[in-house]
Amino acid sequence: MNNHHSKHTRDCAHCGAPFAINPRVGRRHRYCGRPECVRISQAVSRRKWLTQNGGKTYYLNANAKDRVRTWRQDNPQYWKKKTGGKRAQETEFVVTKKLRSILRDVALQDSIDTNLALKIGIISHLTGTALQDVIAKEIRRLMLRGHAILQGKIPKL
């Protein structure tokens, strides 16, 4: 069946494409150089190595993981539902339609300008000033306050 090959080529054990045998690997060279085939070749030799070196437990665990992965692939709805439910539990925010749409706009415009404008606007509103120098002082004070809180200290300013 391989009569169209010289002794220097062989059909890849995975994709069947003929490839040039590396003389240093010789008989053990069974896969071609395509990424997919290289991956399979590595997996096969790893498995072989593990069975030869008493890696049976690991091999069984890997099989179990594969089974779970396959099951997830076969049941995408269940998996999606479960993840969504968990995520909803973790972040239980009640957001109105209007706020959600504005937050989405802010996220879409994810730029320094938007964030900066929002911060300046908040501070201007809180302090009742539109003067940049006053706002700058306030930003510094609020940052120090925030750092202190995050470090578990009582803010001095």
Ligand SMILES: [Zn+2]
């Ligand atoms: Zn191949």
